[in-house]
Amino acid sequence: MDILQNFKLTFYNYIGNQLLKTKFSKLLSSFEGIYLGDSPETSEISIIDSQTFLESPYAYSEPFEATLIVVLKENAKDKDLILEKGGDFFLYEDSSESEISHRLEIIKEYFSYKYQAQLLQTIFHKAENSIVITDSCGVIKYANQYFISITGYRKEELIGATPVHIKSGLHDEAFYKNLWCDLKKGNGWSGIFVNKNKNGKLFYEEANITPIYNNVGKIISYLKIGRVVERERLLSNELNKEIKKAKDMIAYMLPIKYKDENLSLNSRLKAYNYLGGDFISFNKISSSKYILSLIDVMGHGASATMIGLKAISVFQTAIFYESMTKSISMVNDVILDINKDEYFITRYISGVFIEIDLEKKVINYISAGHPDFYVRDSSGLVSYSSNNMILGIAKSTSLRVNTIPIKDSKYIYVYSDGLIENGKNNLDSQIENLENIIFEAEKNKERFLKTILNKAIGDSEIDDDITMAILEFNYSL
Template sequence: MVLKNNLVGKDHSIINQHWSSTGTMNLLLITDNEAVRVEIEQVLNETELVLDCLASDEVKQLFAMDKELSATCVFIDDSLAKSDLLSICSTLIEQSTEHILSILLLIDEENQQNVLEEAFEIGIFDFIKKPIEKWDLLGRLNAMWHLHRESMNRRKNEAAMNDLLEQFRLNISALKAAANAITITDRNGRIAWVNPYFTKLTGYAEHEAVGKNMRILKSSVHTKEFYQQLWDTITSGKVWRGQITNRRKDGIIYHEEMSITPVYNKLGIITHFISIKEDITERKEMEQQRLDDLQVAKRVQQSALSLPFEDEEIDFSAIYLPSSELAGDMYSWFKIDETKYGVIVLDVMGHGVPSSLVSMSVRSVVGGFITKTIDPVKVIKELNDHMLELFRHDDSYINHYFTAIYMVVDLKKKLVEVVNAGHPSALLFFDDDELIELKHTAVPVGLFDQYEIKKEQIHYKTNFQGLLYTDGVVDALADDYDEGMQLLKKHYDGCKGNSMRSDETIACLERTLKERMNVQTDDICMLHVRIK
């Protein structure tokens, strides 16, 4: 085979440029004839091609050690014994899938019939007659190089296709194994594919679902507007996420959390939708059970609050506005004897269920402490002991405590005794116009084993009014605490009066709170007492 003139110049510049720009052509010569080696090297001397040479014994030693030969083209000289030549050809052909592109025999004309027929049966590429013509050799190499490039490109394409198929199989396997239901629908909502979990979730087998519209799952729970909003979202190219209630094949209602994603073709047109469905039925039922339990606990907690009270000498009233279903705020009043009343307002650290449980625990014992112990200092001390015992085995670093104001009113002695354990100041009005803002006389309850508790004793002459509250009241009036306190004093002064009952004062303050409060962030509790 002779190269065309427009492919190779006299100095081989084009063939050199072609080979060097596309890769390296590795050549191997197997010969026991030194003259053949020299002849081949002279032909290749003006090219950039590299030639390695091995004798037949060296090749057999490499094969004996399970070594593989790597070359783009292997020349095998017929100077080898016929058996060695055919054996080497056969072994190289076995390796050719990964390493050897072509095998060329260098053969004398007299040996053609003796060797070629068997060699071609084994699978050699071609042969070159000796003596070797330079242009014949270079032409063969050029042809083999093109064949090599095509082979490499084909292998790359096959590898890429195999990788793509493997990734596709992996994706399908992942979708089938997913613990969520997955569906693919066409542009009109007809089901094209479902994974096995879809059957587990809905009861519809794949052959029952494919071809049907997703409306087979529709329940009567949602409105037409709900479905229209969903459809408008996905057909506009957006992802829809939300919770939906559907109906199984057996008619049972179930709940799912679902996302629907549009799929586009190369022209940017939506052709399909992929939906991923997570069964949240059990979670929804647990949430509903929790809400039901909270409602029961809320009713229990509110039933423990003291009811409004009024007689000829004194009246009590209060409001209780939890920021969540349950709260840590609590108030109570108790008739100790015919002339004494005990009043307490407390605020347990935190919100929700934990603080409400602590509050209920305190409520279960405070009545006994107040009616038996009476003295404010001793009552607060017993409550402190109760809190320490309640959390004696708690190894967490959380401090469980509450703030409180406990007040004893003695109508016979016209005496008010008060302990403020870390609580917001009590607002006390004596004898029509004298205001006392009673601040802390002790630290919050439950922090320390031993600490000093002081009580304030205040005598009144004719009448007395007192407002006890939690810090949520001040927070509702203003973001700044000092500003909130000033507003509370101002509004309390406008809402109280000797002729106003406690429930009227509380109602007046509640209207003010609701007018100024945007969002309630803390529990609110207010208690008012009036001595007539």
């Protein structure tokens, strides 16, 4: 599963035949995450019948990121020509709804990976850290602009070669032998390199190297993230700005605003001025079952962010074929494995994982050392406390699952601890104040999360991320 969820695809419908146009407009509008654009300028994809497309291919393909061609029966033989003239995706005019849905899923997956790759490319290229990826033998396959600049070599001189270019000669053979011994065992490495640039000038690089595995557990690459120590000090203010920008980009990984006949979800993130580890995921895993989760990595910095991304990615993938308890256990095992390495800062994760089962009319939850979450029903606002230890401390043989009957529940509200630990008052006062704010926020559900954030924090400086979500029930069970 992708971790990048908060994007939508907008189609502009150019189909000439009115009945066909109406058919596809209706189908597109019913598909989650897909919208019909008001104009070509606000749309990423054009949908056009093959006959109209062939009359003027440029007009229907060039302004868009992709083109979906509805192939008419009379143009079935012209598919190669359509492809040659800029058609990207195809459907037939008599395609069934299931065939159309399958094709749209493929298009969404394509754009999801495309946008995720663009996001990572931007982060890698703009980062004020050196980022280098090598193959399993240490041959450089990728180097970002920061690394290229500090070495003084051209990209062409670095790619395809080992880092021998920048060795200063000040590290002995035992240094590199121990480094490779750790890496080949699957351990990470952390330390200081004394390197030299093309002009012979020495520079000190603080670096972390991490193995990258394929699907069968074999090491295929290594990722090195480093920083030039003196440069970091000189540019600390600028780095803070860049890190803040990177943190803002993580907001795009929040779940997309969701609504169906059963539930509505909205989420919000207020980022601290450092990279952190708050992440939310929301998945509909069957026709009657939904999963909402919020994890919070203890600590800040790139390691917290990477661990958070890893944890939420593992959970989002596992939840579609494993139980909630098994999926959380898999996350726990991943964090334990990371924490085994003495070279890395030990990180733990608190989290709340909520399963809505509409068939059984219950809410099942596992809260691993996380702040209370709230369920609003006719009796009032009911808080539910942690029922398990935080993740990453010990091997979990069993996780405790608590069950709440849905009954007349109106909504579920979850948040990270940054919301109640940023105030000047003690924690009990902060929690009591939060509950009062929640009741006040109910007056305008469209601004529910914004009201809570404004009332609880206002313009105060924060020293932690604040992430929250509201999951509303849209019908009476």
